[in-house]
Amino acid sequence: MSAPLKIKPLAESVVNKIAAGEIIVAPVNALKEMMENSIDAGATTIDILVKEGGLKILQITDNGSGIDKSDLPILCQRFTTSKLKTFEDLSSIQTYGFRGEALASISHIARVTVTTKTKNEACAWKVSYSAGKMMGEPKPIAGRDGTIILVEDLFYNVQSRLRSLRSPSDELAKILDCVGRYAINSKNVGFSCKKFGESQFALTVRNEADVRERVQAVFGRGTASNLIELEVPEIQGLGASASGQVSTLNFINKKSISPIFFINNRLVTCDPLRRALYQTYSSHLAKGNRPFIYLNVTIRPELVDVNVHPTKREVRFLHDEEIIEQIASQLADVLSNCDTSRSFKTTSIFTQKPVSIKEGLGKPHSQIINNLPVTPLGNKVKRQENKLVRIDASQTKITNFLKSAEYTGEAEESTLHKQPYEDDSPHAIDHTSESMQLQENWVVDTPSRRTPKTSSYTVSRKMRVEVNLASVNTLRKEADSNMNKDLTNVFANLTYVGLVDEQRRLACIQHDLRLFLVDYGSICSELFYQVGLTDFANFGRIYLVNEDESAGIREEGLSVGSLIEEIVSSRGGSVAELIRPLWDMREMLEEYFSIELYGGDNQVENTKIKSLPLLIKGYIPPLSKLPHFLYRILTKIDWSDEMKCLQGILKQIALLYVPEMIEQIDPEDSSIEEEERVRYLADTENMEKVLEETIFPCIKKRLLAPRGLLKSVIEVANLPGLYRVFERC
Numbered sequence: 001m002s003a004p005l006k007i008k009p010l011a012e013s014v015v016n017k018i019a020a021g022e023i024i025v026a027p028v029n030a031l032k033e034m035m036e037n038s039i040d041a042g043a044t045t046i047d048i049l050v051k052e053g054g055l056k057i058l059q060i061t062d063n064g065s066g067i068d069k070s071d072l073p074i075l076c077q078r079f080t081t082s083k084l085k086t087f088e089d090l091s092s093i094q095t096y097g098f099r100g101e102a103l104a105s106i107s108h109i110a111r112v113t114v115t116t117k118t119k120n121e122a123c124a125w126k127v128s129y130s131a132g133k134m135m136g137e138p139k140p141i142a143g144r145d146g147t148i149i150l151v152e153d154l155f156y157n158v159q160s161r162l163r164s165l166r167s168p169s170d171e172l173a174k175i176l177d178c179v180g181r182y183a184i185n186s187k188n189v190g191f192s193c194k195k196f197g198e199s200q201f202a203l204t205v206r207n208e209a210d211v212r213e214r215v216q217a218v219f220g221r222g223t224a225s226n227l228i229e230l231e232v233p234e235i236q237g238l239g240a241s242a243s244g245q246v247s248t249l250n251f252i253n254k255k256s257i258s259p260i261f262f263i264n265n266r267l268v269t270c271d272p273l274r275r276a277l278y279q280t281y282s283s284h285l286a287k288g289n290r291p292f293i294y295l296n297v298t299i300r301p302e303l304v305d306v307n308v309h310p311t312k313r314e315v316r317f318l319h320d321e322e323i324i325e326q327i328a329s330q331l332a333d334v335l336s337n338c339d340t341s342r343s344f345k346t347t348s349i350f351t352q353k354p355v356s357i358k359e360g361l362g363k364p365h366s367q368i369i370n371n372l373p374v375t376p377l378g379n380k381v382k383r384q385e386n387k388l389v390r391i392d393a394s395q396t397k398i399t400n401f402l403k404s405a406e407y408t409g410e411a412e413e414s415t416l417h418k419q420p421y422e423d424d425s426p427h428a429i430d431h432t433s434e435s436m437q438l439q440e441n442w443v444v445d446t447p448s449r450r451t452p453k454t455s456s457y458t459v460s461r462k463m464r465v466e467v468n469l470a471s472v473n474t475l476r477k478e479a480d481s482n483m484n485k486d487l488t489n490v491f492a493n494l495t496y497v498g499l500v501d502e503q504r505r506l507a508c509i510q511h512d513l514r515l516f517l518v519d520y521g522s523i524c525s526e527l528f529y530q531v532g533l534t535d536f537a538n539f540g541r542i543y544l545v546n547e548d549e550s551a552g553i554r555e556e557g558l559s560v561g562s563l564i565e566e567i568v569s570s571r572g573g574s575v576a577e578l579i580r581p582l583w584d585m586r587e588m589l590e591e592y593f594s595i596e597l598y599g600g601d602n603q604v605e606n607t608k609i610k611s612l613p614l615l616i617k618g619y620i621p622p623l624s625k626l627p628h629f630l631y632r633i634l635t636k637i638d639w640s641d642e643m644k645c646l647q648g649i650l651k652q653i654a655l656l657y658v659p660e661m662i663e664q665i666d667p668e669d670s671s672i673e674e675e676e677r678v679r680y681l682a683d684t685e686n687m688e689k690v691l692e693e694t695i696f697p698c699i700k701k702r703l704l705a706p707r708g709l710l711k712s713v714i715e716v717a718n719l720p721g722l723y724r725v726f727e728r729c
Contacts, residue, residue, distance in 0.1 A: 240298065
């Protein structure tokens with residue numbers, strides 16, 4: 001049996017390191033101790049400088065009373081303090097510090113330099129410390145009243161502690177959180193915290209700021225704007241009172257903020273109080289929401305034991321259950337009073353689940369958008385140039401308010417008709433219980449190409465029709481279920497950049513920090529199909545008129561047979577046989593799709609098409625595609641199956657509305673005819689205008705992007721990537 005080991009006293013250096021490890025666990029603990037000393041010294045401004053999370057440099061500068069030169073030799077010795085003389089003084093202690101261990105502990109695990117000046121001295125004194133001892137004599141230097149404590153190479157001799165710490169950015173976040181909490185509670189004391197080498201402050205709080213301004217500086221305007229005052233008057237017989245700020249029931253924050261509790265101005269954690277207040281909130285808030293709580297509890301000093309925890313993060317006090325119950329009761333009364341008016345905000349407008357086709361039916365878009373929640377302002381963050389979105393998807397260009405110089409007086413008259421309807425969504429029609437009709441005059445250019453001459457809007461009263469067809473509801477649900485949430489979010493918050501290739505129908509859009517190349521032909525096809533589903537049986541109308549000015553002829557409608565004759569002759573078949581099912585379904589086509597046919601009672605070959613559906617106000621489909629649209633309606637629709645029939649017609653209407661491809665030419669090529677060059681430039685300019693002012697705004701508001709559109713969207717660049725290559729943008 002081996003002999004028992006001898007008991008020996010530990011070396012003083014070992015004792016000091018062990019004690020230091022209990023008190024200084026991380027850089028934030030060292031800062032907390034020094035910051036409390038500054039407040040005890042009556043400082044009104046406290047400036048903090050941090051390098052590598054406080055491990056390399058942690059400096060605090062204050063304008064307090066300073067340290068007398070005669071006290072410098074024992075400043076970093078253990079159990080030396082100016083705030084406590086006898087043990088009984090703990091029962092009435094009003095200062096943060098009282099043990100005299102903080103600076104001593106720091107000096108055993110870091111290199112400490114102190115520069116201080118009192119108002120009675122002519123100069124400041126600078127001296128360094130190591131292992132609790134002063135290194136040499138204080139040196140006189142120029143300086144202002146107050147104290148500067150510089151801590152370098154924290155934990156340089158405790159490698160195990162150094163390795164256990166998290167990244168410098170995490171340690172900096174802890175420091176900012178600690179400084180922010182003291183800043184909220186320290187009336188008439190200004191705080192600033194800056195990362196070494198940076199010109200901007202990570203946190204700054206003015207000394208004259210009130211409590212709400214301090215909360216705003218630390219946690220952001222979204223938090224500060226949702227606060228109510230909580231006052232607990234002195235509780236009879238318990239010697240306690242409380243005051244602070246708590247969040248209203250409208251407050252929603254994705255990141256939970258742990259409660260800020262001060263007891264007799266000491267930052268502490270008090271789990272019983274936290275649980276009681278959270279329990280009070282739980283009966284008012286939705287599950288998962290956490291409130292913001294700042295509370296300063298004042299208790300008679302003789303009822304509080306402050307010497308409980310090495311880092312002073314906990315205290316004990318008498319009558320704790322009764323005091324906590326009274327505070328929770330007062331909070332319940334305050335919340336009950338403000339519960340009469342609440343707003344429920346589930347998420348921000350940019351991540352809101354898009355309104356489904358079924359949900360959007362019968363509601364104006366202005367009403368839908370206005371009912372969406374607004375993004376709460378988050379915590380104040382540092383501006384990062386390589387992640388800065390310089391173009392807001394909600395902003396408007398000044399060119400949107402300018403009229404084209406080529407408008408004629410007749411066109412301006414049309415603008416006056418459109419003026420009361422600023423919403424370019426067809427839902428604006430529903431809001432006024434009116435349906436929009438468009439009348440077009442057309443001149444024949446070639447057998448296959450028709451171009452608009454003039455247009456005007458007229459308004460007719462029409463109540464919105466509620467559609468309960470099972471087939472239509474099934475198609476709407478199918479569109480909802482096929483939605484890709486991420487892609488829909490991209491389209492909902494896009495910024496139109498410009499037309500890239502009018503022949504291949506390519507355009508560029510920006511979302512957040514990314515630039516995308518999109519096939520607007522495919523996107524428009526899906527958009528107009530969904531618009532057709534949403535406004536089924538509630539379309540406006542485009543009235544077609546055949547006009548020959550030279551002959552003085554003006555006829556309503558266009559001959560279906562004449563329109564498709566060229567296509568039918570090239571592919572074979574009988575015009576009459578093709579038109580027959582169309583004529584038989586004319587009532588359904590007019591009721592559901594605003595496609596009005598007439599003139600075929602005696603001979604179907606005489607059938608004329610009088611109107612087409614108007615899907616979006618301000619955009620007329622390319623009617624040069626009308627012959628092919630009619631031919632596909634006649635040959636590709638399954639008239640025997642209701643769902644296939646309705647879906648097929650909606651698909652063909654969507655294809656009609658897809659912008660035409662414009663064949664590219666080189667405007668600088670001298671071999672090109674002037675007329676062709678002018679027409680190309682005009683067509684391109686018009687396409688750019690339609691995309692920017694009509695189609696893409698509609699895409700933002702109404703498109704539920706299906707998964708199939710993923711292949712039509714390609715990311716071509718992103719801002720952080722460009723910064724890595726060019727180092728600027």
